[in-house]
Amino acid sequence: MSQRVPAVRRTFHLVAAVLLASAGVGWVLTSFCSPWAAPLWGWAPPVASAAVAASACWSTAESPALARTGRRFWRRVGVAIGVIGCGGVTSAIDWLGGADHPTLHNRPGTLTLYVLGVLILLFALLRLPNKSSLSRSQRRRFLLDMAIVMTTTGLFTWYLSFRQVERWSTLTGWAAAAMATLLLGFAATVAFSRVALTGSGPADPQALRVLGMTAAVGAFVGSLSPLMQNSPHLNNAMLSIPCTALVMVFAADRQRRAAAGAAGRAAGPPRAYSVVPYLAVAATDVLLLATTYHREGEAVIVALCAVVITGVVVYRQITVLADNARLLRRVDASMRDLRQAQGQLAHQAHHDSLTGLTNRRLFEQRVQGSLTAGEAFSVALIDLDDFKIINDRLGHGAGDALLMTVGQRLQECLGPEHVVARLGGDEFAVLLTGVSTTDASPDLDRIVAALRRPISVIGQELSVGSSIGVADGAPGIAPAEVMRRADLAMYAAKGRGKNRYARYDRELERHANKEARLAADLRLALGRGEFCLVYQPVVALPHGRPVGGEALVRWRHPDRGLVPPSEFIGVAERTGVIVALGSWVLREACRAASGWLASPAAASGPWRLSVNISARQLREPTFAAEVAAVLAETGLPPERLVAEVTETAVFDNEPAVAALTTLRGLGVSIALDDFGTGHSSLGLLRTIPATVLKVDKSFVDNIAGAEEEVIATAMLQLANGLRMDAVAEGVETSAQADRLHQLGYRQAQGFYFYRPVGAADMGALLAGTAAIAATSPGAASTQ
Structure with a gap:
């Protein structure tokens, strides 16, 4: 039930926004020449659609999968469309206020609400963190793209507003405030272009692109106000607010689905280029054709050729960028494969291929790390007793299976806080972190007990004992020396009867030195x-x-x-x-x-x-x-x-x-x-x-x-x-x-x-057998 409620709410927002936008557009189109019903009906879609859009944005902000900054952003967007909806309410009051058409002039409070709504939207957008900082080349491309977008925006602003100041003044009675609203809409378009070019941070990129259309739609519809000069019963808010609200609901729905994981499961690689500058160029071409349409034939031909050349150049650049993008994707795939291979090689270089345990190299590095950190630790060397007999009798396959089982048991009985390694053959090592030799008895007892349990190999139950030597690590001692001491203790354990452990001490060192000197004397002798x-x-x-x-x-x-x-x-x-x-x-x-x-x-x-x-x-x-x-x-x-x-x-x-x-x-x-x-x-x-x-x-x-x-x-x-x-x-x-x-x-x-x-x-004894035969055994023993 808890999952069904957001789905029902999302469906309601989408259906309501579509119906209200359709009603607003239908009202303007059917009442363009003369109203067919009371003007009050024309103001119902803007106010209701703004309320629906605000609710959709706040519902998106409640998504638990969305980051905190993302939730804050969508709340601000909801507040912005809500303030614009309030402006629609006051605009309706102004427009329906009395006779002699005094309501054709929006009051300063109404225009202030519109401006405030756009400013809140700009604030929310500009406060949205980027994904990452730009490099020098990326910054250069961003500035060039923004120059294209701002030039196009400025051109449209001049063409649709500043060159028609008188018509704005006639419509609103306060030309500066009305044009300010229009300019803020275009400024919002530029701001959305900036986010589209630099990254969307915690917001979904697709949702933000859709949201960017709200500013463009609002600015575009707002620029159509002079066309309504002969229809005083109409207001551009009747068209702009429902359309922008619809686009905003679509953006909020996209963000909800992306946050829930329903829309982004198969997200492809990022686009290698931004379409915003090319859209600006296309819009300029359309404006060029529109301004030369009623002129002489030569101007139309020149404009048309310029548009065609511009289109061909843009197409050529897009194809080159697409080729580069495909090449980059192949390079990226190769780099991913290379990184994966490098990761595998790095793992193999530091781990035993049979058991997957840490190998000697990495183990000595971990020992060195413990020595450098100055923490207490001990090293235990484990040698399997009579492993060669099992290996020779049952074969190397059985021996490998036995070694893998031993490695698993060591990890299970010691836990992740200790490092288990296979040094080679049937010799294992354990780094007992935070444990000295005097406190290692519980861990060593667990090792002996774990390895003493029968191991099933190729249908046979095998018992394998272990001889363990343990030595403390101390500052100033090289890892090799710690390993040597543990090895010395391990051989002492073997000498004491196997299947046990022994701790390193000075007596073992003296005995080892004596044995080493004796071995050297034997070679000399x-x-x-x-x-x-x-x-x-x-x-x-x-x-x-x-x-x-x-x-x-x-x-x-x-x-x-x-x-x-x-x-x-x-x-x-x-x-x-x-x-x-x-x-x-x-x-x-x-x-x-x-x-x-x-x-x-x-x-x-x-x-x-x-x-x-x-x-x-x-x-x-x-x-x-x-x-x-x-x-x-x-x-x-x-x-x-x-x-x-x-x-x-x-x-x-x-x-x-x-x-x-x-x-x-x-x-x-x-x-x-x-x-x-x-x-x-x-x-x-x-x-x-x-x-x-x-x-x-x-x-x-x-x-x-x-x-x-x-x-x-x-x-x-x-x-x-x-x-x-x-x-x-x-x-x-x-x-x-x-x-x-x-x-x-x-x-x-x-x-x-x-x-x-x-x-x-x-x-002589063998040669004198006959003589010795007459001698008693007791006498012979004295010879």
């Missing part, structure tokens, strides 16, 4: 030849005769002496030094084993040498080829070599399995070390071409206990069933050796039998 190998014999049960060995690396540090592997292997793994170190170990072990074959006694024995292979080495694409090259270089038969790997190094690692399969094809044996302490996947035994199963020391220590004995027995049966050799590690007592033999184990190694020995001693 490798170049200086400070590493050496010792060999842990593998014996046959129960007599303890050596049937093989395991190569173990040691570091002879010039200052610290002999450094055990537990102090540097982990650092070598994390820093990548293990790849070069592992290559050296492989080559040196194969060279030593090849030397042992020089002894006929050693060459005749069925021994094998185990070399530990790290997970980082298995990820190298050339690892299998490197082993083959070392075997060829040292002359060691492939069946004498055992590649010893851990469960975690090969679990869900297709490249590692492929490399081990290639080695097995060469004849190299594969030993699965520390079985039972990692994933302990039975499927792993079918995937990996393992030939040796090494039972971890933790199951041997308490072999007399019920649980450990059950596990050791199960592992032995598993190995036997898969036709694998079982080796018990870490045997340190005779009771352990005896019990293992009773359970069925036929191979073992540990300090009870032998401590690690040098290459020469290992060769």
